[in-house]
Amino acid sequence: MPASTSVKLNTGAIMPTVGLGTWKSQPGQVEHAVEFALKNGYKHVDTAAAYSNENEVGQGIKASGVSREQIFLTTKLNNPDHKNAAKALESSLQKLNTPYLDLWLMHWPAPMTSDFKADKSHDWLDTWKSMEDLFLAHPDKVKAIGVSNFSVEFLERLLPVARVVPAVNQIELHPSCPQQDVVKYCQSKGIVLTAYSPLGSDNSPLLKNEVVNKLAAAHNVQPANILVSLWANVSGTTVLPKSVTNSRILSNSTIVDLSDAEIQELFKIDGTHHFRACHPGWTGWGSLGFPDCN
Template sequence: MPATKSVKLNTGAEIPTVGLGTWKSAPGAVEHAVSFALQNGYTHIDTAAAYGNETEVGVGIKASGVPRGSFFLTTKLDNPDHENAAEALEKSLQNLGTDYLDLWLMHWPAPMTPGSKAAVKTIDWLNTWKSMEKLYKAHPEKLKAIGVSNFSVEYLERLLANAEVVPAVNQIELHPSCPQQDIVDFCNSKGIAITAYSPLGSDNSPLLTNEVVKKIADNYKVQPANILISLQANRPGVNVLTKSVTNTRIESNRKVIDLKEEEIKELNDIDKTLHFRACHPSWTGWGSLGFPDCKDADA
């Protein structure tokens, strides 16, 4: 399936197929990256309260001069704010300097208390989702869509069995060494779009020097990063986040290739010999979230 310019959400809105992610982007650098991206064709900016850079992202948005209605903006509810969703929403809006969010995600189904370093089992993330639903229904002028991030099939099944609002998006790590096809298929069957993060496998990823990736990149005369980003953009119902603070890479990462079926198969087969997860924080109690046990790459 060739890449499209956008993916339709269950709200009727469209989320751009390629967006700029800001995870690990430092203050100062992220302001410029956001401003440059918006001025050079990007129409989706993704951030999170947990990244600690919402304010700088807001500065970059303002500096770009691009009208707010011209781009899609996503941020996320932080783990320590599961019991304070309303206050957290207002803080994110203030930090970003915007009146509304196109998409607000629960960052992890792993509630914490302020200052804690591990998920707290006495707080139920399902109650957090219900708080987000109430805010979504009460304030359509502030929230255009709500969704989740880092949700396994097990967690999605529990959510859907108890939810009034079906999440618009589930944002998860996706790359050839972490395909998570079961989650993609489940979300496609339920009308939940997927946003792929870490499509390169994170910084200094072994995927960037993988012979299969390099061969396909050479065939199209593009960078290996373009092939890895394109793989996600070619998956049905999937949009993808790129990440860079360098002008040339920000521009380059927007180039999406319509991959051939045999090329997609070759890329997917990488997982048979190189399997890892780039984002695997120990504090989540990962196994209890229903994700497979993946070995981290040295990336």
């Protein structure tokens, strides 16, 4: 099967396969990166309240001159805002200077206080109920809702009580964190997966991996293109390469068709050495149900 350029959400909306990620992008750089990406063919931009760059993303969208209707825009509910979803939604819309979101995600199933301590008085299932209420009452403001950083355990707790099945689950995905259990589970439920940190991390060892470089040479692309393309070749999956450098923003949008054998080669990389680029220090990771990569 050829790599996909878009996927259909369970709402019927079309989501471009490759989007510009903005996590860790430095202030003063995000606006330019978004503007450049949109002027050069990107139609999908991902941000989050926790990234503290929604204002710049909105400025970049405006500066690009690309009409809002041509852009798929995602942002996320921050952990300290679980009790105030309606207020948080309005804040994101205002900062992004947009009348609506194409996708709004619960960033983590981890309610927290304003000083980022676990808020044990609030259940994240109640947060999802609030997001459902807003989605159902204001389809003009929120076109789809979803989750982020959800393991199978969290999804199995959510789906039996959900009125709205999440359209997307955004998780870390790369050959050293393939999370195949989550991928297969979401595919079985019609939930689109979005891969963040597809290269692994900044200065990722995956970029020097022998298999990645062999496939890059065979397809006459950069190693990063192979790592991004992996997820464009997996059914029902989108991907968020991140850069603020013009040449890399352009390069990351090049997707190649990979054979089943090539995909399996990539999944066998670092089979005994898994790692995460995103392993938040606020957790008690295992106690919250976030397993190591598998």
